[in-house]
Amino acid sequence: HTHTHTHTLNIMLFVSACVTTVNGSVTPTSLPVTTTEWLTDYTDIVSKFSLRSADTPDDDMCYIVAGRPDTIQECKFNAQTQTFVIIHGWTVTGMFESWVPKLVSALYERVPNANVIVVDWLTRANQHYSTSAAYTKLAGRDVAKFVTWIQKELQLPWDKIHLLGYSLGAHVAGIAGYLTDHKISRITGLDPAGPTFEHAEDQNTLSRDDAQFVDVLHTNTRGSPGRSIGIQKPVGHIDIYPNGGAFQPGCDIQNTLKGIALEGLKGLQNMDQLVKCSHERSIHLFIDSLLNTQQQSMAYRCNSRESFNKGLCLSCRKNRCNKIGYNINKVRTARSAMMYLKTREKMPYKVFHYQVKMHMFSDRRLTFNEQPIKVSLYGTHGEKEDISFVLPVMNHNSTVSFLITTDVDIGDLMIVKLRWEKDSIFSWPDWRGSNKFYIRKLRIKSGETQSKVSFRAKEAEFSDLVRGGEAAVFVKSKEDNLSRKERL
Numbered sequence: 001h002t003h004t005h006t007h008t009l010n011i012m013l014f015v016s017a018c019v020t021t022v023n024g025s026v027t028p029t030s031l032p033v034t035t036t037e038w039l040t041d042y043t044d045i046v047s048k049f050s051l052r053s054a055d056t057p058d059d060d061m062c063y064i065v066a067g068r069p070d071t072i073q074e075c076k077f078n079a080q081t082q083t084f085v086i087i088h089g090w091t092v093t094g095m096f097e098s099w100v101p102k103l104v105s106a107l108y109e110r111v112p113n114a115n116v117i118v119v120d121w122l123t124r125a126n127q128h129y130s131t132s133a134a135y136t137k138l139a140g141r142d143v144a145k146f147v148t149w150i151q152k153e154l155q156l157p158w159d160k161i162h163l164l165g166y167s168l169g170a171h172v173a174g175i176a177g178y179l180t181d182h183k184i185s186r187i188t189g190l191d192p193a194g195p196t197f198e199h200a201e202d203q204n205t206l207s208r209d210d211a212q213f214v215d216v217l218h219t220n221t222r223g224s225p226g227r228s229i230g231i232q233k234p235v236g237h238i239d240i241y242p243n244g245g246a247f248q249p250g251c252d253i254q255n256t257l258k259g260i261a262l263e264g265l266k267g268l269q270n271m272d273q274l275v276k277c278s279h280e281r282s283i284h285l286f287i288d289s290l291l292n293t294q295q296q297s298m299a300y301r302c303n304s305r306e307s308f309n310k311g312l313c314l315s316c317r318k319n320r321c322n323k324i325g326y327n328i329n330k331v332r333t334a335r336s337a338m339m340y341l342k343t344r345e346k347m348p349y350k351v352f353h354y355q356v357k358m359h360m361f362s363d364r365r366l367t368f369n370e371q372p373i374k375v376s377l378y379g380t381h382g383e384k385e386d387i388s389f390v391l392p393v394m395n396h397n398s399t400v401s402f403l404i405t406t407d408v409d410i411g412d413l414m415i416v417k418l419r420w421e422k423d424s425i426f427s428w429p430d431w432r433g434s435n436k437f438y439i440r441k442l443r444i445k446s447g448e449t450q451s452k453v454s455f456r457a458k459e460a461e462f463s464d465l466v467r468g469g470e471a472a473v474f475v476k477s478k479e480d481n482l483s484r485k486e487r488l
Helices: 002-016 035-040 071-075 098-110 129-154 167-180 253-263 265-269 270-289 306-310
Strands: 019-022 027-029 048-052 083-087 117-119 161-166 186-190 213-218 238-242 297-301 321-323 339-342 352-361 367-379 385-397 400-404 413-420 436-446 452-457 463-466 472-476
Touching: 002 436, 035 129, 035 339, 083 129, 083 167, 083 321, 098 117, 098 270, 129 167, 129 452, 161 167, 161 270, 167 213, 186 270, 213 270, 213 463, 306 400, 367 400, 385 400, 413 436, 413 452, 413 463, 436 472, 463 472
Parallel strands: 083 117, 083 161, 161 186, 186 213, 213 238, 238 339
Antiparallel strands: 019 027, 048 117, 297 321, 297 339, 352 400, 352 436, 367 385, 367 413, 413 472, 436 452, 436 463, 452 472
């Protein structure tokens, strides 16, 4: 009893805090006091809910209106199956962005008999950012009312309702989940908006308490906290930071300018894509998980981006790795699990992750920083040559560990080559070969297969890694085929 009482109180406080702007003046909106009453008052719903079809994913042909059961039949809503609710974010144009029909199509491709509902809160999302950010409360309330109504009307199982919110829309989804007493089975936050939410209270943002399972993709967290476009703090059960989360490959200015050069003036309209590229990548990663089921990206639990980049987090033990996007395993832990992965710059985004670990020593006490290395991998299925990598430090008598990725599935790794490049065209040729390290063996762990394999120098006991010289070659060790017991 006490629990429901405090929940009612929270909702009363929460709802009375909602404001509407009339002629620029801010007035609190008054609402009926009891929770159930306001949830069933559909007169003030401003957002529109359109059931899109697989045939015309880019058009709102049919709106379902809360309080009007006839619209459920008219729009051919299927009560037996999964329902997806897509919630857009802040918009400058006041129109739907081009990703909306793409996500609708991908959901239908994956779950053909689903209901894909697109929420239109464009009039409120088309204000100054801070005004639209405040309106997430009202839009979230609309979604809560709609979902509660249709669930009750059709006796829909709550576990068949999945909200997907992008940017500000992620917080709209969170507020809706909070107001429906977190009965919704899943909320996916696609790069939830950062400004005004980074330091806000849980009930005003997307948080892990808003649904049975909350998964979040963070793709644009560059900048100081509260200033980045996407929220930096973990807000779900599982928070995934592709490529570290700050910035996505292929979103640099060169790529955008190339697009403009190719498309002329039409390309200028894509200028805003430069700003949105990393932010919107969250959606395309989700679409990728719906369509490319054979190329499923894996993410790995890690305490920091730095540790991940050293290759220290490629373990799958105890739920430490997970699929990303639609096929994620719904693991709920006591606190947010932060996970990382690398991706390609275009779909399919999947890459294979490898940790390379080696011990290097030299005759002289050499130390180098930020050295360019090229790694080539040769396996039973394929090969990937010249993967560029910068080794932060190379030291006399030290062990280094680093992460490399390849978009080619090379199968079982058989041969590895390392080449130490000169760090600029101007550095003097190394006549005496004095800048040289010796490496006896490499240990390589694959994230995707979880295999650990040792490689030994091919020609002699050691392989030489010479600055600007030939590649050092390593081959798979024989002893790896023996079991640990036999070796002992």
